[in-house]
Amino acid sequence: MNGNRSADITEAVSAHRGYRLVALGTGDIPAILELENACWLPGIRASATMLETRFAMGHISLGMHINDALAGIVSFSYTRFSPDEPAGLPTSFREFSSRPMANDHNTAFAYNLNIHPRARGGTLTRDLLWAGLSRMREDGCQYLLGVGRCPSYNGSTGGEVENIQPSPALRHAIDECMRSGRQPAPGQLLADPVLKFYRHSLGCEFLRVVPDFLPGDAPSGGFGVIFYKTL
Secondary structure (H helix, E strand, O other), rough: OHHHHHHHHHHHHHHOOOOEEEEEOOHHHHHHHHHHHHHHOOOOOOHHHHHHHHHHHHOOOEEEEEEOEEEEEEEEEEEOOOOOOOOOOOOHHHHHHHOOOOOOOOOOEEEEEEEEEOOOOOOHHHHHHHHHHHHHHOOOEEEEEEEOOHHHHHEEEEEOOOOOOHHHHHHHHHHHHHHHHHOOHHHHOOOOHHHHHHHHOOOEEEEEEEEEOOOOOOOOOOOEEEEEEEO
């Protein structure tokens, strides 16, 4: 985003005003790409082709505008899932974010929560999350299935985009999981601020640490943590 838009977002967030929820489509791809560049480090940003493919498959993206700037987005598709039979879970972010919509769905696959750095920590994030959950329930979903990054595995010094200290405890828990095949205790994963955010915001349950889930995510060591929530 350009400097003027970032300033507009900062001012509107401080005043708690100007939020507007919108359903996004292919015409919004330039604005989504601008948000991707503001929010994500190189290597984990969506391309225009990826976004076009997701929209073509009927995926849903809800955006939160502040004035004329896109300040947040949540994206998801629909599939089938049972927490009692978790076999068949995606093994990569590309698979997670590229599944066709299922007609007999019972679950929302949420693969993107993207909040402009200037809008984080305020009510916009909460409002966007709850708008997404409301849409999922309205469309008949019983579960939310998501994936969290764990950038404190290596730590991240991306300036305004992301600045997270490495967590030796989180790294040890994941490395031990890879060595032993036993999933970490939920409390061990809460050493990471992103995973802690999802747990506290959604009341979700962690299912599985997946290696090479997003290879371009150097801060997370490529790992992703799949979680679910009963809706």
